Ligand SMILES: O=C(O)C1=C[C@@H](OP(=O)(O)O)[C@@H](O)[C@H](O)C1
């Protein structure tokens with residue numbers, strides 16, 4: 001990419017150690033699963049402290065197009081389910097959770113449901129979901145590429161049953177089919193055959209949320225998940241803060257030798273962001289969790305990191321930014337599947353850090369990052385919220401970084417620039 005296509009945001013440089021408490025909104029992954037399950041449930045549900053950002057708005061609109069009523073309450077939303085309705089259109093934006101979780105719901109609709117998304121969404125892997133739904137009894141029309149756009153031709157019920165898929169490109173293929181599986185006539189038995197499935201904590205999250213709602217799930221056998229047919233119980237639930245979105249703020253503490261506190265950090269969770277505690281301490285931070293508040297203190301030293309991020313791939317962009325300004329080289333491994341995320345994140349990180357003078361090398365399944373002095377310049381976002389966050393992190397210590405399209409962070413945070421300014425104790429950049 002050569003020319004920026006969106007406004008440039010001058011990333012603020014830290015004038016000293018940050019010292020801040022950052023209240024994070026709800027988790028994208030928990031919110032969108034809770035919305036889907038509420039729309040499929042046998043009665044009204046409530047979500048308290050859900051994420052309100054582009055991905056969750058798209059999910060609310062999608063489920064609304066399929067007949068559910070989702071109304072605001074004081075602290076979140078109330079979801080009133082209805083028989084899944086055909087005739088609608090689902091805009092997936094660039095949300096993996098919408099494009100992989102909603103088609104299995106639409107397979108239950110009493111008519112056609114059309115799906116499309118942002119131009120880059122048409123490049124994200126989808127054929128596994130479409131083929132699996134077909135072998136479970138659905139009819140889906142696409143243009144032969146096995147990607148967005150497509151139309152699910154619902155007939156008000158789906159036989160379901162057993163299906164084998166290759167979910168090595170995304171755990172969301174598994175999660176999507178499991179979330180709707182209890183509503184299929186025979187439930188669903190999903191077997192994975194292929195290279196290891198990434199982001200397993202996200203599948204554990206799906207299984208745990210199904211069980212919380214009374215759905216019987218058997219995940220004892222390796223690479224196999226069985227969801228029994230039955231009702232999904234409604235639930236009144238509080239959404240945990242988004243721990244993956246804590247990454248840039250905690251990284252700021254590490255980089256500036258400052259302190260960042262995140263309240264409501266869960267003691268136990270299926271969110272992969274929980275791994276930040278271990279990963280950041282391996283990079284030199286002092287990390288503690290007391291009375292539900294996570295505190296990360298930078299010690300002035302940023303160590304290199306040799307880590308397999310297969311389970312926690314969405315943390316990669318921010319960790320790569322930290323690694324680029326660490327004291328020693330890093331090797332981030334096990335993340336080939338990031339090439340199918342919002343953009344090819346391995347290529348994008350290498351290109352953008354290198355355009356600031358860095359030395360990042362792509363490997364087939366990761367990145368080798370050698371820290372060298374960086375200079376200012378344009379950091380492209382590729383419509384990827386976490387690329388934009390990575391640019392902001394680098395800008396803390398590299399003067400003159402300008403992040404293209406910082407607004408793309410609204411995918412999972414309503415006001416990242418405002419939160420970043422508050423972190424640094426400054427006014428938002430124009
Ligand atoms: O199910 C989910 O909520 C997610 C699963 C992961 O996807 P992949 O398995 O495609 O990495 C993760 O990266 C994404 O941000 C959210």
Ligand SMILES: C=C(OP(=O)(O)O)C(=O)O
Nearest residue numbers: 094095096097314341342
């Ligand atoms: C991969 C990500 O998103 P999505 O849910 O769109 O797959 C992400 O948020 O890092």
